[in-house]
Every structure is written in structure tokens, then in C-alpha cells.
Amino acid sequence: MTEHTVPLTGAPVSRRATALTPPPAGVWCALPMILLFLLGFLGPLGMVVLYSFMPRGSFSPIGRPTLENYVDIVAQNFHISFGWSLWLALLSTAILLLVCYPLALAIQRASPGRGILITVLIVAPLFVAENIRLQGWVLFLDKAGVLGGSLQALFGWELDSLVNNVPAIVFGICYIYLPFMLFPMLLGLASVPHDAREAALDLGASRWRLFRDIELPLAAPGILIGSLLCFVISLGAFSEAKFLGKGVIVTIAQDIESAFTFGQNWPRGSALSVLVILIAGVAVFLAMRQVRLENLLGRR
Amino acid sequence: MESSLLSRRLLALYLSLVIVVMYVPMVVIGLASVSRSRFFVFPIRRYDLKWYQDTFDSLQIQDALWTSVSISVVVALLSVLLAFFGALAYARFPWRGRSIYRQALLIPVFFPQSVLGLALQLWFNSLGVTMTWQATIFAHLVWIAPIVTMIIAIQAYGYDSSVEEAAFDLGASRWQVFRDITFPLLGPGIFSGFLFAVLLSWSNFSLSYFTSGADVTIPEWLYGKMIGGYTPMVPAVGFLSVLLGGVALTVGLLIRARLGGRR
Amino acid sequence: MAEATSAPILTLRQIDKFFGDINAVERVSLEIQEGEFFTVVGPSGSGKTTLIRLLVGMDKPTNGDILLRGKRINDVPANRRPTCMVFQSLALFPHMTVGQNVEYPLKCRNRPKPERRERALACLKVAHLPESYYDRPVTQCSGGERQRVALARALAFDPEILFFDEPLSAIDFRLRKTLEKELKDIQRETGKTFVYITHSLEEAMVMSDRIAVMRNGRIAQIGTPREIYTSPNSRFVSEFMGEVNTLPVVVDDSGEVVCESLNLRLPLPASLPRDKRSGSLVIRPEDLRFARDGEGLIRGTVFNEYLLGSRVQYQIRVGATTLLVEQLRDTDTAMLRDQSVALTFTPTESMLFLE
Numbered sequence: 001m002t003e004h005t006v007p008l009t010g011a012p013v014s015r016r017a018t019a020l021t022p023p024p025a026g027v028w029c030a031l032p033m034i035l036l037f038l039l040g041f042l043g044p045l046g047m048v049v050l051y052s053f054m055p056r057g058s059f060s061p062i063g064r065p066t067l068e069n070y071v072d073i074v075a076q077n078f079h080i081s082f083g084w085s086l087w088l089a090l091l092s093t094a095i096l097l098l099v100c101y102p103l104a105l106a107i108q109r110a111s112p113g114r115g116i117l118i119t120v121l122i123v124a125p126l127f128v129a130e131n132i133r134l135q136g137w138v139l140f141l142d143k144a145g146v147l148g149g150s151l152q153a154l155f156g157w158e159l160d161s162l163v164n165n166v167p168a169i170v171f172g173i174c175y176i177y178l179p180f181m182l183f184p185m186l187l188g189l190a191s192v193p194h195d196a197r198e199a200a201l202d203l204g205a206s207r208w209r210l211f212r213d214i215e216l217p218l219a220a221p222g223i224l225i226g227s228l229l230c231f232v233i234s235l236g237a238f239s240e241a242k243f244l245g246k247g248v249i250v251t252i253a254q255d256i257e258s259a260f261t262f263g264q265n266w267p268r269g270s271a272l273s274v275l276v277i278l279i280a281g282v283a284v285f286l287a288m289r290q291v292r293l294e295n296l297l298g299r300r
Numbered sequence: 301m302e303s304s305l306l307s308r309r310l311l312a313l314y315l316s317l318v319i320v321v322m323y324v325p326m327v328v329i330g331l332a333s334v335s336r337s338r339f340f341v342f343p344i345r346r347y348d349l350k351w352y353q354d355t356f357d358s359l360q361i362q363d364a365l366w367t368s369v370s371i372s373v374v375v376a377l378l379s380v381l382l383a384f385f386g387a388l389a390y391a392r393f394p395w396r397g398r399s400i401y402r403q404a405l406l407i408p409v410f411f412p413q414s415v416l417g418l419a420l421q422l423w424f425n426s427l428g429v430t431m432t433w434q435a436t437i438f439a440h441l442v443w444i445a446p447i448v449t450m451i452i453a454i455q456a457y458g459y460d461s462s463v464e465e466a467a468f469d470l471g472a473s474r475w476q477v478f479r480d481i482t483f484p485l486l487g488p489g490i491f492s493g494f495l496f497a498v499l500l501s502w503s504n505f506s507l508s509y510f511t512s513g514a515d516v517t518i519p520e521w522l523y524g525k526m527i528g529g530y531t532p533m534v535p536a537v538g539f540l541s542v543l544l545g546g547v548a549l550t551v552g553l554l555i556r557a558r559l560g561g562r563r
Numbered sequence: 564m565a566e567a568t569s570a571p572i573l574t575l576r577q578i579d580k581f582f583g584d585i586n587a588v589e590r591v592s593l594e595i596q597e598g599e600f601f602t603v604v605g606p607s608g609s610g611k612t613t614l615i616r617l618l619v620g621m622d623k624p625t626n627g628d629i630l631l632r633g634k635r636i637n638d639v640p641a642n643r644r645p646t647c648m649v650f651q652s653l654a655l656f657p658h659m660t661v662g663q664n665v666e667y668p669l670k671c672r673n674r675p676k677p678e679r680r681e682r683a684l685a686c687l688k689v690a691h692l693p694e695s696y697y698d699r700p701v702t703q704c705s706g707g708e709r710q711r712v713a714l715a716r717a718l719a720f721d722p723e724i725l726f727f728d729e730p731l732s733a734i735d736f737r738l739r740k741t742l743e744k745e746l747k748d749i750q751r752e753t754g755k756t757f758v759y760i761t762h763s764l765e766e767a768m769v770m771s772d773r774i775a776v777m778r779n780g781r782i783a784q785i786g787t788p789r790e791i792y793t794s795p796n797s798r799f800v801s802e803f804m805g806e807v808n809t810l811p812v813v814v815d816d817s818g819e820v821v822c823e824s825l826n827l828r829l830p831l832p833a834s835l836p837r838d839k840r841s842g843s844l845v846i847r848p849e850d851l852r853f854a855r856d857g858e859g860l861i862r863g864t865v866f867n868e869y870l871l872g873s874r875v876q877y878q879i880r881v882g883a884t885t886l887l888v889e890q891l892r893d894t895d896t897a898m899l900r901d902q903s904v905a906l907t908f909t910p911t912e913s914m915l916f917l918e
Contacts, residue, residue: 026388026395033386033405033449040442041408044416044423051422061426103318106311118315120553125322127499127545129519132538135526136325139332139340139535146328149342178322229410236412236506243526253414257510260418269418276415284410288403459657466654469619469641470668471720480667484658 045277051270058267069271078255082275085252089234092173093227096181099174100226104185119186123179130176134243137172138163141244164246172240180233181226188222189215221291228287232280252276326542332535340532351536360521361537367433368502368517375440376497379448383493384486386445387452392461405446413443417510424511431513439511440501447500448493455489488559495552502545570633572597572756573618573724578627580613580780587613588624589780595724595758600750602759602767604803605777611760614777615726618758619648631723642671647722651729653713655701661687661712662697668720686715689749707738714746718753727759731766743769764804768792776800798916801845808846808886812915814839820915824884825861829910835917842917848876848889850912853896859905861886865898879904 053065056072073079103122107115125133140146141162151157162168192215200214216223238253252272259269336346355361389395390402408416420439424431463485467477505519512520518541525534571594580588588610595601603611616622618629620641628635636644647668656664665683674682684694690711696704701712710730717725727746731739747770750757761767767774768788776783776791776799784796795801802809812822818837820829822844829844831837854860863881870892877888877898888906898904 024395026393026398029385029393030389030395030397030401031385032382033389033445034401036382036441036445037404037408040420040438041411041416044419047423047426048419099318102311102314106315109308109311118319120549121319122322124546124549125326127503127549128326128542129503129505129522129538131505131519131522131526132329132541133325135522135534135538136328139342140324140328142340144339144341146331146342153343175321232410233412236414236416238414239505239523253412253418256415256418260421266422270422273415273419276412280411280415284407460652460654462650462652462654463656465621465641466648466650467656467667467671469621469646469648470716471642471671472667473642473671476671480670481656 048270048273048277051267052274054267054270056267057265069267072268073271073275078252078272081250081255082252082272084249085235085237085276086279088170088173088237088251089231091170092177092234093181093231095170095174096178096230097223097227100178100181100185101223103182104189107186108189119182122182126179130239131243133176134172134239137168137175138243141168163244164248166245166249168244169240169249172244173234173237176237176240177230177234181230184222184226184229185219186222188219188225191222192218224287224291228283232283235276235280326539329535329538329542332532333539335532338532339530340535351532352540354531355533355536355540358533360516361518361533364516364518364521367512367515368519371433371437371440371508371517372498372501374437375444375501376494378437378441379445379497380452380490380494382441382445383448383452384490386449387456387486387489388482390449391453391456405449408442409446413504413506414510416443417507420507421510431511433512433515433517436508436512436515436517439507440504443504443507444497444500448497451493451496452486452489455486455492458489459485488556491552491556491559495549495556498552499545499549502541502548571595572632573758574628574630574633575618576628576630578614578617578629579625580610580617580622581625587780588617591627591780591782593775593782593785595756596772597756598754599772600747600757600759600770601773601775602761602771603775603777604761604764604767605783606762606803608779609777610780611777612728613780615648615728615758615760618724619646619726620644621648645723646726647717647720647724648726648728649713649717649730651732653709653730655709655712655716657702659701660697661692661699661701661704661715664701664712665716665719667716672720682719683715686718687711689718689753690715691745706734707742710734710742714749718755722755724756724758727757729761732761739766746770764791776803795845795914798843798845801914801916804847806848806887808848808851810844810846810884811841812844813841814917820844825881825886827860829915832915835915839917842915845914845916846886846908847912848887851886851888851906851908852890853888854905854907859907861906863904863906865900865902865904867900868898879906881906 047061050061052069053067054061054063054069055066056068073082107118110118138145142148143161147162196214196218197210200210205213236253238251238257241247241249241251241254252275256269256272256276259265259272263269331342331344332340333351334347334349335341335344336348336350337344386405389398390405417439420435420442421431424435429435464477464481467481468474472480503519504517505523508517509520509523516524518537522534522538522541525531573595575591575593578588578591579586591610591614603614605611613622617624620636620639620643623637629637631645656667659667662680662683665686666679669679669682680697684697687694687696692708692711692715696708696712701709704712713730731742734742743766746757750770759767759770764774764776768791771788773785773787774791775785778799784791784800786794791800792804795804798809801807810822810824812820814831815821818831820831821827822829861881863879863886865877866880866885867878869876869878871889873892874889875892879886879888886906
């Protein structure tokens, strides 16, 4: 009958900062990455924000602030390409959610060795430049491509080109960004303990209940991170529209690029970029509030 | 886990289908690279290795190859260096700003690359920095170093941190703890991170395109030809690039498997 | 048994450790004799791990002094103290062999290879590990073997004091019992001072020369196992020993101790203060006996019977209270449920705590 005393849960994390780790060790170690972040990310983005308020066509971040670039976004119909990019990103993310979940399940069920092999196989194409992979699809789906050509040779069917349309673009985006959805999903599913599943089944849960009440809530962080990653990264897609869509639509990234290069209009390009940054920022902020990344990765 | 044979079969089929689909483009590129005709038609009328010959002869490609390899290696080395300390700050040493650091670290990864590339271009232009392959190294680092940091941090979570305290208690100096305990135990993670960095940098297009200025990497060369001046050297170079990447990945994984064996 | 030498090997004077506002260790003072097996027990959160970490050098006390053979070592870092800790997780280096683990402290002290090997083999022997284990990777060792490797490693550089942070908490009962006795033997053979922490008083009693019971960062009592067991100084310490019967009592005007739940009146012992009005009566289960008819002080009915190997434990219902009675298994006596029984005990063997 021992009395249970209150454990030291309130003890601040400095409990572990012992003789071995002088207090500033963490700060010194983090410094290089912090500098990289400031100089390579915050700095450039901050510069972009500054430029977005500059008069059209100016090449200096210092000047008379104006909102004309933002007005132009609507006035010059850039919101169309922005809408397209947003739509493509959302659609692709939704599709990838459905496509990757069964994949992740299948990989998780496989034996550890095999699971790793499969994961490597699926993720390996990530290390091949997107141009090449997209070009491969073009040659596959185009009029005289592998698909069309074989069908013609074998059955005499004539197939119109399957590219130069929006579905092809969506397909391209999904194809390229699949690993970005799969990987976090795998991490998320890994945190569903095997016994929890078995216990639920033993208690009488149907497959659907198992999914809804057990798997989904526990794997949710990983799924959320995967969706976020896919969405945000595919916002910046532009090769797919160029090659698989052959210009049938224009994405916001292409518009930004034109503004910076041919258009010689840095402020315009910046304003467009700020739009994208805002959307990405809001998405990241909302998702990150729900998830603590380190819980996904370690048993801290 | 009990599940019907049918559902398991279906899942396995689905899995195989996806894997096949992932590799279709690479196969097609391989086919296109050996077709004699200038514009690809299928079935292939005539096979020829001419385009590979042209590739090996091309000085442009040799330049691009050199640029790509240099960037990849330097990016990987720098990433691992930065990420090693970044991971210790993430996973091992408590410090005041750590929770913000943990949240902020991966933000550059959760960001559209093309927009980042363009922002960097603006940044470099405003600062008067000439964009060359070195600027591209910096651009790649912004995106790749955080990823490598996470890879090493995962490794750091994977072992009992009291071994470091134990070593200290047994008489090791801080340097000895680092050299004999921390570094070897993090080894597999460091190697994985290096491998990832090499491959991610090798295949990167968006960031390179906007920041390399006059220098050209392989993906950039491909892009340029695909936009205008298409030649079947494109699939040839593309396929070689795939092969190189594949070889690096396989060798790397084998080494990693060897390294990770002693746990 | 340790002979009390004139000067203790380790002295703690008014040690405090604060984490922010939380006082994890509060005004702890004690002396540990050389060659002693000294154990600190306490429930989770009592501060015992914090205290050990202060003594080993992993943390610094907020106030107070730690003296090793009279010399203050507060500012000596862990890697320079002639002390060594066996961690709860053992903290063996997973990427090294048994031999490399054990030799590590010697490597840090730049001893030449032949000397290291010789010393490592000697330590393996003390820890009852065969020499053939020298080249074995630690990941291939079983739980019990790992304990021994950790011990051998701790002994390697001949520290003055060895600290143990609950090293046996994660292994099975049988192995634990074996290792407890072995640890005690090794301590006696080597003559070193062992400072051990555990949350199990039973474990402490088996191995220790002296025990310190901690509660909420303070020392509740220090004494030999016998002293702690027979004369606990507070209800907390007495309850820490295991399952005991604790009953509320009041002191009435006539100066007698009244236990309402048992319908019992007892005289107030002379040694206790006269001015306190309430408290607890603690009776150990083995001190309660079944009385022959007419003799009993307490009447109740049998509620449950538990066979604990060589002993039997009975739950006896007395009114609204349940008492635990323990005795050696006796094949002659058989108790039936709801059987009426009478219990008795010797008041001097029970413990009375007034507050």
C-alpha cells in the first residue's frame, strides 16, 4: 500500500541537459540550418513580398509602395491560371489519397524485407528527373506512341492523342508526386499498432469500422502530412502542363516565370508568388497545428 | 490479420500494377533511345544506337554531366555536414528555441519548388549575385538539407541516448563520446542522408532551372531540347541518366544494408 | 556486514535540486560508509534517480555539498569522478562487442591494449561471464548476460563507488532473484561501495547493509533492513514495505487508543506523545494470528484465500474493513468462506503512528 506520489512530469526538458551537454550545444548545432533557412528561404520570400508592392516593371525593392500588381492579378486574368493551379493541386491530392492508401496498406501488410523492397521500388523513380518521366508518358500516350502504335499494329484501332488535355496533366501530376503522398502515409500507418487492429476485429468490428474508428484516427497525422505535402508541392507544378498539356492551360508557375523572365516585370511575378505563398502558408499552418511531426518519427 | 484471400490478391495485384505504371515511362524512353527515326513512332521501324554515340560525342552533354555530378556531390557533402548538427539540435540537445526550430525546419520542403526557385532568382538578382552552378548548390541545399536533417534525426531517435551518458560516466571526454559513440551510431543515417541528397540533387529540375544561369545540368539540357530542338538524343541522355541514378541507388542501398546490420 | 570506518566515503550535506519551481531533492543529508551496500528506495517520483544523478555527476545540485572522502566534488564532471553508474537501460554500446564495451573506460584512460584485455577478462570473470564472450557483439547477448556485461564494464576502471539505477527492474522474477544474490556476493568479494536504487523494498532488504527510504524528495528514514522493518518511523515507511493493514484510530479522553473499525481498545504506549488525538494503527499481515476460541481480540469472517507459494494470505472481513492475514501454509488448517474466525495479535508488534 504505497502512497503514489506525483511524478515529476512538470520537470522542464532541461532535466536532460546534464554535464554532458553544455546548455548552448543545441543552439550551436542548429545555427547552420537556421542561417540556411534565413538566407535561403525567409530572405528570398521576404524580398518577393517587398517587390510585390513596387510599381510595375521596377527593378528595385525600394520605391513607392502600390497595390497595382495585385489589382492586375484580376485585371489581367491571372486569376484564371491561379485557379487552374489550385484546382489541379486539389484534384491531384484527392486522387492520390485514394490511390496511395491501399498501397500503403499493402506495403504495411507485407513482411518487413519485402515491404522495404516495394517501397524502394516505388520511391526510386523520384530520383529520375521529372522531365524524363513525363517525356516517357508523352511518348507512350501520344498519337503514334507506344500505346497508340501497339493498338494500331495489333488491332487496327486508331487512337487519338491522349495528351494535350487536362486529364493528362492531372495524371502527370499524380504520377510525379505519388511518392510524396505515399511516404508520409506509410509513416502514419506504421503508428497503428497491430494489436489494436486485432483487438478491434476480435471485439466484432467490421472492416469499415476498423478503418473509420481505428486506422483512420491513428494514421491521420501521416495522411495529413502526405496530403499537405502533395498539395503544396503540386501548386508549383509547371512541367506537366507544358509537356502533357502542350499549353492547353497555363499554370501560375508558368505565369510567374514569364513575368520574371520575358515579361521583365519583377513586381508582377512577385505579387503572383505572394498569392501562392499565402495559400501554401495557410495550408501548412492549418495542418501543422494538428500534427506534431516528431511524434510521427520518434518515441520521444 | 485475417483478411480474405480475394482482398489480399486484389491488393497484391493493385500493388504490382502501380509498380509497373511507375516504370512505364522509363521503359518507353529506353525504347525511344534505340529507334532510328527522328520522331518516335511505335512499333519501332529500325533500331540503332546512333543516338547514344552522338551523346557520348557531344561536348554539351559532357559539360552538363560534369555540372550535374559536381552539384550533386557538393550538395550531398554540405547537406550531410549541416544536417548532422541540425539533427543533433533536433533530436538530442534540448535548447530554448527547439520547438519552433522543429516546426520551422521542414517548411522549405513543404513549398512549391518552382516558386522557391523563382524567389531565389529574384533574391540573387537583387543582391547582385551572378547565378552559376554554385548558386544552384545553395538552392538545392535549402530544400535538401532539411530532408537530410530529418533522416539523421530519425536515426538519432533510434538508439538509447543514455549510451552517451554512460560513456561520459566511464571517463570519456566529450570529443571521445562524439567520436566513439554518437558518430558510429548515427552512421547509417548519415549515409542514407548522403545517398538521398545525391539523388535528389541529381534529378532536380525546378530549382536548377531558375538558379543556374548559364550553367546547365542534365535535366535542364533535356528540358531545353524538349521545348525546342528535339532530338532523339533526349531519350538517350534520359535513359543514361536513369541508369546512372539506378546504379547509384542500388550500390548505395547495398552499402547501407551492410552498415545497418550491426544493431 | 560493513564495519563502520571512522570517516564515511561519501557525504551529502543538505543537497537540494530544483527544476524550475519543482524541488526534486530537498535538504538531503546522509553518509555512506566504505564497503557498504547502500540502497535508496522510494516510489516513482520520490527523487531517488535525481539524487543518484547528482552523485554521479550528471547533474549539479542547486545547493549543498557532495564530499568524497572529505573532498568536495560538486564541480568535478562525471567523467573525472572515480564513480561509475550502471544505467536502468544498461546503456551498452550496441555497435561494440562485449570486450570493447568492458574495455571502453580503460581506452578512455589510454591504457595499452594488452593491459586492457587482461583487465577486461578479469572483470568478465568477476561478473560470471565466460571468456569466450569477449568477442561477442552485445546485441547477441541475453538480458541476464547484458546485466553482467554492464557490471563488468562498470568495474573495469576500478571505481571507488558503483551506482545502480534500478538495473533489475526489467527482467523476469527468477533471473532477478539470482542476480540479486550475485550482486551481493560480488560486492562482498570486491569490497567496493555499492549505492543502489530501487522501488522495491523487498529487493533492498535482500541486498543492503543499510537502506534510505525517500519520499517527495526527502529522506523518510535511514537504517538497516531490520530497523526499517521492525521500527518504521512513519506510516509511509511502514506501508512502503508491502501489503499491511492500516486502520484509523483516535485517542479518547481516558488516554486509550480506540480503533472503531475493529472494535478494539488498546493502551497508549508510554513512548508516544500524549497530545495527539488521531492516527493510524499498522499491523503486518504476518503478525495477525488466528486465535483459539475465547482468546480473540477481533471477530470476523473469511472472505478470500490466496495461495502465495509457501504462505497463505487470507482476507478477513471485519465489519466494513478487510484485514489481511498471512501465515505459513499449514495442510491441517482449512478455512471455508464465510467461516467465523477470531484474530489476535501482540500489540507491541504493531505500529502506532499519531499525528
